[in-house]
Amino acid sequence: QVQLVESGGGVVQPGRSLRLSCAGSGFIFSSYTMHWVRQAPGKGLENVGGLSSGGDIQYPAGLAKGRFTLSRDNSNNTLYLQMNSLRADDSAVYFCAREGTGAFDIWGQGTVVTVSS
Amino acid sequence: QAGLTQPPSVSKGLRQTAVLTCTGDSNNVGGQGAAWLQQHQGHPPKLLSYRSNNRPSGISERFSASRSGNTASLTITGLQPEDETDYYCSAWDSRLGAWVFGGGTKLTVL
Numbered sequence: 001q002v003q004l005v006e007s008g009g010g011v012v013q014p015g016r017s018l019r020l021s022c023a024g025s026g027f028i029f030s031s032y033t034m035h036w037v038r039q040a041p042g043k044g045l046e047n048v049g050g051l052s053s054g055g056d057i058q059y060p061a062g063l064a065k066g067r068f069t070l071s072r073d074n075s076n077n078t079l080y081l082q083m084n085s086l087r088a089d090d091s092a093v094y095f096c097a098r099e100g101t102g103a104f105d106i107w108g109q110g111t112v113v114t115v116s117s
Numbered sequence: 118q119a120g121l122t123q124p125p126s127v128s129k130g131l132r133q134t135a136v137l138t139c140t141g142d143s144n145n146v147g148g149q150g151a152a153w154l155q156q157h158q159g160h161p162p163k164l165l166s167y168r169s170n171n172r173p174s175g176i177s178e179r180f181s182a183s184r185s186g187n188t189a190s191l192t193i194t195g196l197q198p199e200d201e202t203d204y205y206c207s208a209w210d211s212r213l214g215a216w217v218f219g220g221g222t223k224l225t226v227l
Contacts (some may be wrong), residue, residue: 044221060215065165095161101165103152110161
């Protein structure tokens with residue numbers, strides 16, 4: 001069964017950091033570009049960023065210059081999202097998604113991040 | 118980050134046909150086409166179609182997608198109560214080097 005399971009969400013104070021994890025199973029994890037997509041309460045979907053199958057290319061290209069960084073451990077079938085200097089408007093459900101042919105074809109259930117003092 | 122344009126809401130009657138639209142430009146929808154996602158409250162999105170007119174296995178034939186120029190469309194025939202939910206389009210934007218989403222359309226089945 002193809003599956004993605006996110007973890008690491010929670011309540012964090014503004015300015016602090018948090019690392020999310022996404023464990024994949026049922027497919028060859030190392031063959032796919034993987035993404036994080038977030039959804040603020042009552043809002044639409046927003047692509048946070050993606051990482052190539054080998055972990056050498058981030059999408060968009062400028063992502064690493066910001067507060068968020070993606071990484072992956074293909075030996076453990078896991079994608080990570082390191083979030084620094086968190087703000088209230090980063091509060092959202094964070095989904096992990098697999099990039100298939102022309103679309104995000106597999107989604108996890110999501111993990112909730114709440115940034116609040 | 119530029120996104121795709123979807124109407125916020127569409128309403129149609131039970132067993133009727135709804136057409137949802139998604140407008141972008143030549144860098145995204147007009148390039149490799151769009152994908153459509155369905156999302157019920159409290160659940161992750163579910164892929165309905167990709168590359169404008171391909172349907173994953175297990176998706177009902179009542180859902181079909183198409184593209185004309187820079188606008189993608191999702192047609193849902195024989196509307197059922199369970200079709201009442203949110204629909205999003207997405208596309209790869211070659212200028213931004215990133216995936217972009219539409220703001221979503223809430224479909225109401227009357």
